[in-house]
Amino acid sequence: MSRFGDVLAEKVLTDEYFxxxxxxxxxxxxxxxxxxxxxxxxxxxxxxxxxxxxxxxxNSNRNTDRSIAHHIISMMEPFHKNEDYFKAVSSTVFYKMGLFSLNIEHSFLNNESLIAPCVRIVVASVFHKIKQGAVS
Structure with missing residues (x-):
């Protein structure tokens, strides 16, 4: 028995207007x-x-349907990337595909006063795990 969302997705893919x-x-x-x-x-x-x-x-459970949604949103990006609604839809698509990214400003990456503490925290955490034998 097919899920209703999968049936709708199948109808979309066979729709002439789509x-x-x-x-x-x-x-x-x-x-x-x-x-x-x-x-x-x-x-x-x-x-x-x-x-x-x-x-x-x-919202389909089938990977092919979800991949097509990702493909479409990716092709629309050059034309609509500055529109708020596009940003919301594309974020939803990326989230449902399990594609997450960090939105880090370039100025943050060049700011040593911000990066150094982050690096120290990560390094300290790794050394702590090594001492505990969790990481070899």
Whole structure:
């Protein structure tokens, strides 16, 4: 017996309108890669609909459906990365895929007064574990 979310995802993947928007995203992304130019993204209606499709796909239990959602959001990134709603949807996709990243500012990485204490804490923790025999 299939889960309802998986049935919905299957309907999305066979939907002609989804295929049309998906092909549009692929074409825009391909032009971006080939010509190294960021053109216009999706129209508002298409964008709204593709976000709904992504939401359905990412909530499926099937890895292929979830991978397609990740693929779509990755191709949309050059065009919509500064939009708040895109950031929310992409964060959800990454979270559900188990893809986490640290959002560390470049200035933090160059600030020794901030890094040195962090390094000392990590090193002290490792030495403590070695002394206890937890790490060989």
């Amino acid at each position: 295929k049309k928007i998906f092909i549009s995203v692929v074409k825009k992304y391909t032009k971006h890669i080939v010509f190294n130019k960021v053109g216009r993204g999706l129209k508002e209606k298409e964008k709204s609909d593709i976000y709904r499709f992504i939401n359905i796909l990412i």
